[in-house]
Amino acid sequence: MRVTSDRALDHPRREDIRLEAVLHALSDPMRLRVVAFLSGVDDEGAPCSAIDLVVSKSTSTHHFRVLREAGVISQVYRGTAKMNALRRRDLDELFPGLLDAVLHARAAQRRREGDAEPVPF
Amino acid sequence: MRVTSDRALDHPRREDIRLEAVLHALSDPMRLRVVAFLSGVDDEGAPCSAIDLVVSKSTSTHHFRVLREAGVISQVYRGTAKMNALRRRDLDELFPGLLDAVLHARAAQRRREGDAEPVPF
């Protein structure tokens, strides 16, 4: 993962990730959508702009920060972009099965509601 | 499950339970504690007073209501008490593995933090 800027971002260490914070981060539809999207992306991650939330840029920034501060995603600057990746390894180690259960639950709910779209997010 | 009062309480139907609402309900430490406690209780459920949250009665009522309205627990009057039970069957059917993952995650977190108490909640 090449970093082309030394601007640093605070991430909680794995052992400081709190279940309550993770659940809270996942309880927002926007953020759940981001997580679902990132779950289908490789370790390099994707820039914030890769997923079209239907909100303003500031709101988008806000949601990505909530996810980062909860320990759900990692963010790294690369040029003018900021790459976002799921902290799948950390989450799976801390809370085995949780992330998968949430992702499957969301997928199931979308199926039930006929929201299935060609894109998986 | 004997009901000794006809006072009715609104519960979402199973198909109306929303993942976001469930995750939100579970993202509060008090409520997570309630759920962990109820997971070790039979289908009859337990009265609100069975678990000692360290908050006022009104706050306690509030948390139980949030759990009920999210579809996480069911509540039934029985005499002066109100019996609370996890809607495990509904949740497991809608979101397989989610509840267990959350409960295990919480237990693991407590173990890591040395919060293990004799009581399992």
Next chain:
DNA sequence: CTCGTACTACGAGGTTTATCGTACAAGGGT
């Protein structure tokens, strides 16, 4: 150096939340 892209910082608005205290209702036991 200037421009465009990608994102941030700050502050504001409106909503929801967690908490409490007080006052009240419903039901069981004496």
Next chain:
DNA sequence: ACCCTTGTACGATAAACCTCGTAGTACGAG
């Protein structure tokens, strides 16, 4: 009937949250 136990309703307060717009920074490309 009268209490005691259990939980509710209502109103208040302070904090957190989601949303936005505007103004600004960092970086790469030309």
